[in-house]
Amino acid sequence: MVAVGLAVAAVGFAGRYAMQAMKHMEPQMKLALQSFPKTAFGGGYYRGGFEPKMTKREASLVLGVSPTANKNKIREAHRKLMILNHPDRGGSPYLAAKINEAKDLMDGQVKK
DSSP: OHHHHHHHHHHHHHHHHHHHHHHHHHHHHHHHHHTSOOOTTSSSSOOSOOOSSOOHHHHHHHHTSOTTOOHHHHHHHHHHHHHHHOGGGTOOHHHHHHHHHHHHHHHHHSOO
16 A cells, blocks of 8 residues: 555656656757758648649649659659548649649649
8 A cells, every 4th residue: 555655646746847858858859849841841731722624733732743744743742642531531623623633734734
């Protein structure tokens, strides 16, 4: 019984020490988290909806590749996105159609 009491006391003291240490580390942690880049395009998510007719810029944003990406990068990006967003696996049919449209547009404009 005494061992259980000592174990509870040790856990309490360790928790108290950890909480005090976290208070002192909070400003440093905030600074470290702010120094991480948001995304490759520098600002979180793309704000705005889809354009009525997809452009090369929009297609590259949808696929997450550069507008001058080669055929292999486009194919790889399309494959990864379709694995995540396929309608048979619970994804949106609309998004899957947009991903396919982006791939078709980018594939048609890439030199073989």
